Amino acid sequence: MPYRPVIGLEIHAELHTQTKMFCACKNDAEETRPNVNICPVCMAHPGTLPVMNKKAVEHVLRVGTAVGGMLATQFTEFDRKNYFYPDIPKGYQISQYKYPLVSGGILAGVEITRIHLEEDTATSKHNKGDYSLIDYNRAGVPLMELVTEPVIADAETAMRFAKELQLLLRYLGASEANMEKGQMRVEANISVYKEGDDRLSGTKVEVKNLNSFRVVGKAIAHEIERQITVIERGEKVVQETRGWDENKGETFSQRKKESSHDYRYFPDPDLPKLDISEITEFATFVLPELPWQKRERYAREYGIKAEDIESYVTDTILGAYFERIADILEGDTQAVLLASNYITSDIIGLMQVSDGDILSRITPESLASLVGMVAGGEVSSRGAKDILKVMSERGGDPRMIASEHNLFQKSDTEALGVIVDDVIAGNTQAVLEYRAGKIASLQFLIGQGMKASKGSANPSVLKELFEEKLK
Ligand code: ADP
Ligand code: MG
Ligand code: ZN
Secondary structure, three states: OOEEEEEEEEEEEEOOOOEOOOOOOEOOOOOOOOOOOOOOOOOOOOOOOOOOOHHHHHHHHHHHHHOOOEEOOOOEOOEEEEOOOOOOOOOEEEEOOOOOOEEOOEEOOEEEEEEEEEEOOOEEEOOOOOOOEEEHHHOOOEEEEEEEOOOEOOHHHHHHHHHHHHHHHHHOOOOOOOOOOOOEEEEEEEEEEEOOEOOOOOOOEEEEEEOOHHHHHHHHHHHHHHHHHHHHOOOOOOOEEEEEEOOOOEEEEEEEOOOHHHHOOEEOOOOOOEOHHHHOOHHHOOOOOOHHHHHHHHHHHHOOOHHHHHHHHHOHHHHHHHHHHHHHOOOOHHHHHHHHHHHHHHHHHHHHHOOOOHHHHOOHHHHHHHHHHHHOOOOOHHHHHHHHHHHHHHOOOHHHHHHHOOOOOEOOHHHHHHHHHHHHHHOHHHHHHHHOOOOHHHHHHHHHHHHHOOOOEOHHHHHHHHHHHOO
């Protein structure tokens, strides 16, 4: 196609700290009573002074370290971004402009421009009639902003980047990053370039208020189409900020975009310039295993499917459960693969339908033992499902359950031999066909044997017996 979309993201995340960015008020996203976590500092009373939250600085530096960015070890500072709005009581937002905490880095294959620290705004409620309400609990909560380079070519990649960032923030304990709760907020800058025509194309539009991954994908895809349509009409795309209308499934114009000089950024004189080495032991950060490291290790150590790996990387409790089982089954690659199949299909399925803690009822030991029983032909896969069901309801040992419910497969050649003889005697037609070379007839005979044993026979033992007796 002659059009090339260019996308750059700006993502905000509320950081996980005890207190706000510049005062001792609680940073509590769960607080529902309005205006209880406020003080003279975050309410911008004259004469108050901000005091920096070291934990928030460290969170950003750890994120920067994880993505391989350059940390501002020598010098960093906070700036005032000046604008008026009721949700910003000081008349400016403390942010970072020229000297962000982190520069560069890469995540999910996308280059990062910068990661800086700022403070969140209050929340406004406009749905009250002819007045608005403002809740200042969120004013001054530490907010991380990550800006990517304009290097993303499609909505899918943008969505993948946002998901990977959410995962990273959770692994690092830096943020809950729940998009529906507004703890992570994605803005997408989108332009479309038409080959050989820079007259109409290449204007950047910012789309805001994307509050789920699904919406990020839909809004970007829609905005690309909209811009192409505008250019096709021979018009120029207007540089502006647009919102997302979920009901109509389209972006809509909100305001003409201001540029950075409108904000009159300048260094905040109330805050010290930072030499980070003086406030934090950043050089000795010990990061946990990161999502991409976990993916790589699961592939290398266990050779399981990419989808299974993704289930464990996103649900780390499930991942730890799988690892425990793999430890117990140590070295038995086939059994580990089988265990992983049971976890990602049956166990996840059971977790969705049953109440209570399935993973503690079906302990790693008992699932490992069940997998051993299936691999050894002691129970059929059908039987294993029944055993799992019982375990998910009341726990218990799979061997006990198997014998209680008569689910052990009979592999005893003497007992099964009697059944096989009976089946051969009663199905002369199929026997003749099989002897004449019709392989399907063997399946039929095995089926009859299974039926005669009420499903308890081990089908591979039956098969061997038929083959031998009909040789
Ligand atoms: P501004 O000064 O308008 O905020 P920046 O250059 O700082 O613009 O970029 C802000 C965001 O816009 C970044 O995420 C960047 O990747 C993105 N961006 C920049 N240029 C383009 C473009 N031509 N098309 C799409 N996104 C872009
Ligand atoms: Mg911005
Ligand atoms: Zn406060």
